[in-house]
Amino acid sequence: MEDFSLSINGKSIQVNVPSDMPLLWVLRDVLAMKGTKYGCGQGLCGSCTVLLDGNPIRTCAFPVGEVKGAKIVTIEGISEAGDHPVQKAWVEHVVPQCGYCQSGQIMSAVALLDRNPNPSDQDIESAMSGNICRCGTYNRIKEAIQTASKNL
Amino acid sequence: MKSNFPFSKNQDPKDESKVFVPSRRDFLKLGSLVTGGFLLGVNFQCAGPKGETITFAPNVYIILDSDNQVTLVAHRSEMGTGIRTSLPMIMADELGADWSKIKIIQAEADQKFGDQNTDGSYSVRMFYEPMRMAGATVRHMLTQAAAKKWSIEASECHTENGQVVSSSGKTIDFGDLVADLQTMEMPKPEEVKLKEKSSYKLIGTDVAIYDAKDIATGKAVFGADVDLPGMKVAVVQRSPVVGGKALSYDDSTALQIPGVLQTVKIEGQGVPAGLDKPLEGVAVVADNTWAAMQGQKALKIKWDLGPNQSYQSLQQIQEMLQSVKSNGKVRRERGNFSSASGSASKVLDRTYVVPFYAHATMEPPVAIADWKEGFCEVWAPTQHPQWARTAVATALGMPEEQVKVNVTLLGGGFGRKSKPDYVVEAALVSKAVQAPVRVQWTREDDIHHDFYHAQSVQRIRVALDGQQNVSGWNHHTVFPSIGATSNPDELHPSDGELGLGCIDFPFEVPNIRIETHESKAHTRIGWLRSVSNIHHSFAINCMLDEVAEAKGMDPVDMLIGMLGEDRDLDFQSEIKGDFGNYGEPLDKFPWNTGRLKSVIQRVAQESNWKAGIASGKAMGFAVQKSFLTYVACVVEVAKDGNGALQVPVVHYAVDCGVPVNTDRIRSQFEGGAQFALSLALTGINFENGQVKENNFDGYSVIRMPQSPKNIHVHILDSQEKPTGVGEPPVPPFIPALCNAVYKLTGNRIYELPLKV
Ligand code: FES
Ligand code: FES
Numbered sequence: 082m083e084d085f086s087l088s089i090n091g092k093s094i095q096v097n098v099p100s101d102m103p104l105l106w107v108l109r110d111v112l113a114m115k116g117t118k119y120g121c122g123q124g125l126c127g128s129c130t131v132l133l134d135g136n137p138i139r140t141c142a143f144p145v146g147e148v149k150g151a152k153i154v155t156i157e158g159i160s161e162a163g164d165h166p167v168q169k170a171w172v173e174h175v176v177p178q179c180g181y182c183q184s185g186q187i188m189s190a191v192a193l194l195d196r197n198p199n200p201s202d203q204d205i206e207s208a209m210s211g212n213i214c215r216c217g218t219y220n221r222i223k224e225a226i227q228t229a230s231k232n233l
Numbered sequence: 234m235k236s237n238f239p240f241s242k243n244q245d246p247k248d249e250s251k252v253f254v255p256s257r258r259d260f261l262k263l264g265s266l267v268t269g270g271f272l273l274g275v276n277f278q279c280a281g282p283k284g285e286t287i288t289f290a291p292n293v294y295i296i297l298d299s300d301n302q303v304t305l306v307a308h309r310s311e312m313g314t315g316i317r318t319s320l321p322m323i324m325a326d327e328l329g330a331d332w333s334k335i336k337i338i339q340a341e342a343d344q345k346f347g348d349q350n351t352d353g354s355y356s357v358r359m360f361y362e363p364m365r366m367a368g369a370t371v372r373h374m375l376t377q378a379a380a381k382k383w384s385i386e387a388s389e390c391h392t393e394n395g396q397v398v399s400s401s402g403k404t405i406d407f408g409d410l411v412a413d414l415q416t417m418e419m420p421k422p423e424e425v426k427l428k429e430k431s432s433y434k435l436i437g438t439d440v441a442i443y444d445a446k447d448i449a450t451g452k453a454v455f456g457a458d459v460d461l462p463g464m465k466v467a468v469v470q471r472s473p474v475v476g477g478k479a480l481s482y483d484d485s486t487a488l489q490i491p492g493v494l495q496t497v498k499i500e501g502q503g504v505p506a507g508l509d510k511p512l513e514g515v516a517v518v519a520d521n522t523w524a525a526m527q528g529q530k531a532l533k534i535k536w537d538l539g540p541n542q543s544y545q546s547l548q549q550i551q552e553m554l555q556s557v558k559s560n561g562k563v564r565r566e567r568g569n570f571s572s573a574s575g576s577a578s579k580v581l582d583r584t585y586v587v588p589f590y591a592h593a594t595m596e597p598p599v600a601i602a603d604w605k606e607g608f609c610e611v612w613a614p615t616q617h618p619q620w621a622r623t624a625v626a627t628a629l630g631m632p633e634e635q636v637k638v639n640v641t642l643l644g645g646g647f648g649r650k651s652k653p654d655y656v657v658e659a660a661l662v663s664k665a666v667q668a669p670v671r672v673q674w675t676r677e678d679d680i681h682h683d684f685y686h687a688q689s690v691q692r693i694r695v696a697l698d699g700q701q702n703v704s705g706w707n708h709h710t711v712f713p714s715i716g717a718t719s720n721p722d723e724l725h726p727s728d729g730e731l732g733l734g735c736i737d738f739p740f741e742v743p744n745i746r747i748e749t750h751e752s753k754a755h756t757r758i759g760w761l762r763s764v765s766n767i768h769h770s771f772a773i774n775c776m777l778d779e780v781a782e783a784k785g786m787d788p789v790d791m792l793i794g795m796l797g798e799d800r801d802l803d804f805q806s807e808i809k810g811d812f813g814n815y816g817e818p819l820d821k822f823p824w825n826t827g828r829l830k831s832v833i834q835r836v837a838q839e840s841n842w843k844a845g846i847a848s849g850k851a852m853g854f855a856v857q858k859s860f861l862t863y864v865a866c867v868v869e870v871a872k873d874g875n876g877a878l879q880v881p882v883v884h885y886a887v888d889c890g891v892p893v894n895t896d897r898i899r900s901q902f903e904g905g906a907q908f909a910l911s912l913a914l915t916g917i918n919f920e921n922g923q924v925k926e927n928n929f930d931g932y933s934v935i936r937m938p939q940s941p942k943n944i945h946v947h948i949l950d951s952q953e954k955p956t957g958v959g960e961p962p963v964p965p966f967i968p969a970l971c972n973a974v975y976k977l978t979g980n981r982i983y984e985l986p987l988k989v
Contacts, residue, residue: 106523115458116451156451163450179313180448181644217907
């Protein structure tokens with residue numbers, strides 16, 4: 082067990098956990114931040130995506146010991162009132178079906194638009210290819226990203 | 234920082250006190266549970282001391298209070314179909330409520346809600362009328378109450394946006410009538426008038442799902458998100474082979490992992506595994522998920538793997554390929570196929586192979602249980618809350634009244650989460666450790682221990698006479714039956730499974746014989762989104778495409794012709810067992826060839842089927858009625874620069890009766906195409922009784938770059954009774970895809986997974 086000081090959604094938070102514990106379980110089990118989801122544990126599905134210094138990472142395969150002071154942003158932290166342009170576009174296009182993958186989808190979309198505010202269809206496809214949606218909401222995700230890119 | 238909120242008091246702590254629905258006893262007194270579970274005649278008083286919110290719950294689904302809040306109860310499970318929105322919106326429309334202010338709460342498992350088994354695409358079919366009736370009854374009472382207040386006739390009043398409005402323009406909020414409602418008698422059902430379809434404001438429109446914003450902000454509560462004070466987490470190492478038993482185990486390494494607390498043996502029942510029993514396993518209980526997962530890996534278990542340890546799924550396919558060469562058990566007979574084939578000018582003889590599939594719901598199975606002496610409370614993403622309740626009560630040896638099952642959102646279901654095995658595991662482990670426990674399945678657990686869609690072999694022979702007419706149809710189908718999971722003596726597909734897209738072959742062919750063969754289940758077989766329709770539709774539609782080619786005809790024209798006159802079909806005289814019709818009587822839900830033709834014609838027209846297509850692309854067609862919904866599908870395929878298959882366009886035409894929530898109908902078809910494409914490209918294999926695939930690397934699910942692109946859903950403006958749309962998108966997609974691939978590549982597809 083080790084002490085870690087994490088910057089999550091702009092707040093500094095201390096945790097005492099094994100250094101190999103994936104960030105996902107630190108968020109979900111230790112900090113009770115349940116928005117980030119577990120889908121595969123192997124970096125294959127994207128359900129657990131958060132931003133680390135702005136880059137999308139798969140927290141299920143990212144040991145807390147590797148965070149090393151980088152800034153973490155989770156689904157709970159992209160807006161105060163749930164009104165980030167990506168979130169608004171998600172509601173406008175009624176993207177979710179079951180909704181389980183959508184935190185991860187939204188975080189990948191936010192990361193994409195942060196570095197590429199006007200993505201082409203192909204940019205979207207390659208940026209989103211790490212996120213599985215078993216319900217098959219891919220086309221609405223793409224439309225919502227295009228809408229969000231106009232409202233950034 | 235650990236959140237301690239109990240799920241049942243979700244967000245608004247006032248919820249609990251406001252929700253007062255009639256107790257079970259009240260219902261039993263009334264004695265008549267109308268189909269679908271809507272009960273009239275239930276009235277009660279719960280006026281509190283002055284100033285307190287007064288609540289009026291005239292039936293189990295609707296709660297009005299004097300704060301002018303309309304709360305609707307969603308009693309069926311939300312797994313992504315939108316049912317948590319679509320049934321309440323039916324009630325709200327009849328009620329004349331203000332949809333933007335509606336609150337929806339999720340029902341716990343209780344018989345008083347009627348059927349809660351969210352499966353088989355029948356929620357809307359079963360509850361359309363009861364939900365309308367529920368809303369209309371309360372509307373009736375509201376207009377009566379307002380009319381009395383205003384000393385006018387109730388016929389001069391209607392409801393709109395949460396108010397009663399008089400013809401002279403007077404208005405009163407529902408909330409201001411709640412006290413009056415309490416003193417009123419419930420109307421008799423025959424006094425209640427349903428609205429005309431033309432006056433609906435919600436039904437037949439796009440209504441966004443109730444949970445969209447909660448999902449987009451990460452606040453929606455799925456199974457694993459429930460947190461209880463002092464809750465432990467358990468991950469279970471189950472027998473790698475169904476029916477295996479743990480002879481002994483060594484947990485010493487596991488117990489050394491920081492956070493691991495103890496282990497608990499879970500007794501399986503061997504073979505048959507059953508649909509509602511846990512598999513044999515050892516649970517590692519820890520204070521966090523990560524520790525429990527590591528503990529699972531560190532267990533050393535000595536298994537007696539039991540009778541299925543030598544099972545090889547590919548070898549079974551070989552056996553099934555042999556069996557379909559001989560005569561099987563005849564399940565439907567019209568005319569005499571043998572003489573038709575004897576006198577045929579040509580006989581097509583083709584065999585189709587489809588692998589096992591896992592559900593791979595995005596949220597792996599998970600359940601939370603809090604066992605205390607004399608009471609066990611459960612939180613679970615379950616499609617079938619009442620079965621979960623019964624199964625938990627049975628496993629714990631408690632009466633059902635001492636088990637409470639709360640239903641969270643489901644991160645996907647597809648049939649997997651009907652089975653309560655994982656809920657029972659949580660209850661057993663909680664009892665063993667005397668603390669609240671979350672049993673968390675890993676993705677590997679999910680892929681290894683599912684209730685799989687059965688692998689199948691089908692052989693279809695088609696006789697063409699001298700005039701090139703189809704004179705004979707002989708369909709052999711063999712696959713391990715779902716029934717065998719509980720009863721290993723069930724060796725043939727059941728009547729129910731044949732009713733899923735095989736026995737009701739609707740085309741006018743003078744000689745038809747449908748036969749089944751024996752095969753054993755060596756794993757747990759279950760139902761997966763559209764069930765046997767998946768393989769039946771694949772084989773039938775691929776064969777019909779080949780028949781059209783042999784006749785030199787367009788498949789669309791051929792099928793329209795082979796459907797004959799518009800009429801209702803009755804198969805019973807030719808079928809050797811029962812024709813289930815998805816549990817509905819044929820007089821209520823007839824099998825109508827005209828409706829099938831309409832979706833065929835519509836999809837052909839919308840896809841420009843006849844116009845042809847640019848080179849480098851190809852279109853394929855298929856049609857399949859399933860779950861009483863008529864669907865035709867055109868899939869367009871192309872290859873990208875790397876030779877990988879692309880699906881640029883899909884057209885669906887659907888007749889699901891009166892469309893309820895058109896946005897969710899479209900979304901089910903959009904997602905259904907994606908789901909079906911995944912099925913076409915992957916499969917589960919068993920070696921030595923164990924599943925070879927582990928995670929999304931071996932059992933692939935399509936990702937955005939491969940996904941079908943422009944999915945057009947054409948919803949027929951039908952006046953028929955509404956039917957479901959959760960499963961019907963899947964069956965016609967795969968054969969339409971395969972027929973398109975044939976046109977693109979020249980290779981007929983007889984075996985899945987599809988290799989292009
Ligand atoms: S849970 Fe992390 S990628 Fe799947
Ligand atoms: S919405 Fe269900 S997995 Fe994406």
